[in-house]
Amino acid sequence: MTVIQVRGLRKEFVVKAKVGRFRRESRVVEAVAGIDLTVERGELLGYLGPNGAGKSTTLKMLTGVLMPSSGELTVCGFTPVPQRRKLAARIGVVFGQRSALLWDLPLRDSFEVMRHVFRVPPGDHAAALRRCRELLDLDAFLDTPVRQLSLGQRMRGELTAALLHSPEVIFLDEPTIGLDVLSKQAVRGFLAELGRRGDTTIVLTTHDLADIERLCRRIVVIDHGRVVHDGSLSELHARYGSRRRVVVELDTPLTTVVELPGVSVESVEGTRITFALDAHAEVGDLVARLVSLGTLRDLAIAEPAIEDVISRLYLSPAGVEPVT
Numbered sequence: 001m002t003v004i005q006v007r008g009l010r011k012e013f014v015v016k017a018k019v020g021r022f023r024r025e026s027r028v029v030e031a032v033a034g035i036d037l038t039v040e041r042g043e044l045l046g047y048l049g050p051n052g053a054g055k056s057t058t059l060k061m062l063t064g065v066l067m068p069s070s071g072e073l074t075v076c077g078f079t080p081v082p083q084r085r086k087l088a089a090r091i092g093v094v095f096g097q098r099s100a101l102l103w104d105l106p107l108r109d110s111f112e113v114m115r116h117v118f119r120v121p122p123g124d125h126a127a128a129l130r131r132c133r134e135l136l137d138l139d140a141f142l143d144t145p146v147r148q149l150s151l152g153q154r155m156r157g158e159l160t161a162a163l164l165h166s167p168e169v170i171f172l173d174e175p176t177i178g179l180d181v182l183s184k185q186a187v188r189g190f191l192a193e194l195g196r197r198g199d200t201t202i203v204l205t206t207h208d209l210a211d212i213e214r215l216c217r218r219i220v221v222i223d224h225g226r227v228v229h230d231g232s233l234s235e236l237h238a239r240y241g242s243r244r245r246v247v248v249e250l251d252t253p254l255t256t257v258v259e260l261p262g263v264s265v266e267s268v269e270g271t272r273i274t275f276a277l278d279a280h281a282e283v284g285d286l287v288a289r290l291v292s293l294g295t296l297r298d299l300a301i302a303e304p305a306i307e308d309v310i311s312r313l314y315l316s317p318a319g320v321e322p323v324t
């Protein structure tokens with residue numbers, strides 16, 4: 001079942017910029033420049049892109065906060081801005097910088113307010129809260145006023161608040177930003193569990209590469225307001241020619257140049273050489289060559305790092321065939 005359907009979505013902002021000492025000129029910023037996207041029920045989608053790519057703007061349009069300049073979009077069958085109230089009952093939103101919690105009251109009271117706002121039957125509310133308490137370890141700070149919570153504790157509270165009415169789709173904008181390692185793990189573990197159950201669709205923007213590796217089965221990358229990749233992480237690696245590294249330890253320094261298709265020398269430190277292999281190169285061919293030179297002592301293969309592939313992707317201009 002399709003829960004998000006987006007066709008030709010655009011958002012332009014008119015900004016005033018100072019020209020010279022006194023004059024101000026209007027300039028149009030195209031934040032989202034024609035996005036098509038279909039998301040099915042239960043998908044866990046990573047929505048990525050460099051700073052200013054248009055991620056938050058897209059999320060704001062999907063959640064009914066911003067009116068699109070043009071294009072069509074439905075979320076859970078609703079058009080977000082005109083049907084914002086109906087949509088609010090079906091979605092959950094966690095925007096890292098904004099809080100849905102009541103600052104001066106204990107966390108528990110915010111959850112009680114949510115129950116009334118969304119008219120959740122008491123039994124359903126209690127069951128949802130019990131699950132969040134267990135999975136997010138809330139009990140130690142349920143009675144603490146929100147303003148006294150640490151960032152990680154608050155984020156766990158925000159996630160709970162967004163989920164208590166059992167939304168079909170949850171939108172998360174940078175949910176792990178600024179959290180310590182343990183809180184990050186708690187949040188990721190919770191989202192992974194939510195994803196595994198398969199009935200909640202999750203759309204997540206993040207700059208944290210560990211979030212992507214741990215959670216996102218599908219990755220949509222945008223740049224300059226356009227989709228430049230839509231697929232799995234392994235497709236991303238294959239498409240952007242991410243390179244494995246083979247580090248070899250030799251008995252004596254190499255005197256012959258090793259020339260193989262798709263293999264290049266990345267660094268040489270005495271008898272230790274790091275080779276970079278593109279997606280089509282075979283490790284076996286490199287090993288066979290080094291053995292034939294009679295010099296190989298030890299070898300380690302490092303799989304492509306996600307940092308490598310994402311930085312290559314962000315550096316390749318949108319619409320142009322990526323580097324291989």
Ligand SMILES: Nc1ncnc2c1ncn2[C@@H]1O[C@H](COP(=O)(O)OP(=O)(O)OP(=O)(O)O)[C@@H](O)[C@H]1O
Pocket residue numbers: 013014015029030031049050051052053054055056057058
């Ligand atoms: N209210 C606004 N008025 C004017 N320009 C805006 C407004 N909101 C966003 N923009 C511009 O639209 C573009 C996309 O911004 P957006 O916040 O969607 O990017 P992002 O991908 O979420 O970036 P980041 O990773 O830094 O959060 C940027 O050039 C930004 O300056």
